[in-house]
Amino acid sequence: MPVRFLIYLAEEYQKLLNKAERYIYGSKQVMLPTPQCIVFYNGEKEMPEEEILSLSDAFENQKVKASVELKVRMLNINYGKNRELMEKCHVLEEYAPFVETARQYVAESRDYQETLNLAIDYCIDHDVLSEFLQRYRAEVLGMLLEEFDVDKYERTIRKEGIEEGNERGTECSFKLVQKLQEQNRMEDLDRAVREPDYRKKLFGEFGL
Numbered sequence: 001m002p003v004r005f006l007i008y009l010a011e012e013y014q015k016l017l018n019k020a021e022r023y024i025y026g027s028k029q030v031m032l033p034t035p036q037c038i039v040f041y042n043g044e045k046e047m048p049e050e051e052i053l054s055l056s057d058a059f060e061n062q063k064v065k066a067s068v069e070l071k072v073r074m075l076n077i078n079y080g081k082n083r084e085l086m087e088k089c090h091v092l093e094e095y096a097p098f099v100e101t102a103r104q105y106v107a108e109s110r111d112y113q114e115t116l117n118l119a120i121d122y123c124i125d126h127d128v129l130s131e132f133l134q135r136y137r138a139e140v141l142g143m144l145l146e147e148f149d150v151d152k153y154e155r156t157i158r159k160e161g162i163e164e165g166n167e168r169g170t171e172c173s174f175k176l177v178q179k180l181q182e183q184n185r186m187e188d189l190d191r192a193v194r195e196p197d198y199r200k201k202l203f204g205e206f207g208l
Helices: 002-020 081-086 089-105 112-125 132-135 137-164 168-182 184-195 196-206
Strands: 040-041 052-055 071-076
Touching: 002 071, 052 081, 081 089, 089 112, 112 137, 132 137, 132 168, 168 196, 184 196
Parallel strands: 040 071
Antiparallel strands: 052 071
């Protein structure tokens, strides 16, 4: 996650500088907005209510003190976590049970689109993010389909790695997931789940 924030910050600062027509190679200090990096976690893996994620943890040589650091504050917004935060933010408070409901529905069916539509209907009927879901139903459905497709792929490659006893293959597959997510190539990700030959082609593309 800190790597994504680093890339995102660089892109946003570049846009800001271009828009303001500021010259970064001059002698005058160029002032920038102070970033606050926060991510809301709602994955299925058990995580603490709050954790600080450091960019330096991703550096290969941990013996050398890095000149660059970026810290991300991770807040767990799964159902039952960070109650004080949830009580202060009504949208987050309802978002957590919505995601939990979606997971329960998905666990009972392989037809993700139909199942997630039913989950959205249930939440609307029970006044969970009702107004938001009615207004942005298509966008929410698209986001959830991407999220659960990724989860499915991760489970698939984990199972294949265990069955084949190929630890390196599993590691490469997880790296492939990360790279495709970073580039928002969800169609390639879905195809990689279904087609081993295409997955191998992507391994070659990314040098894995």
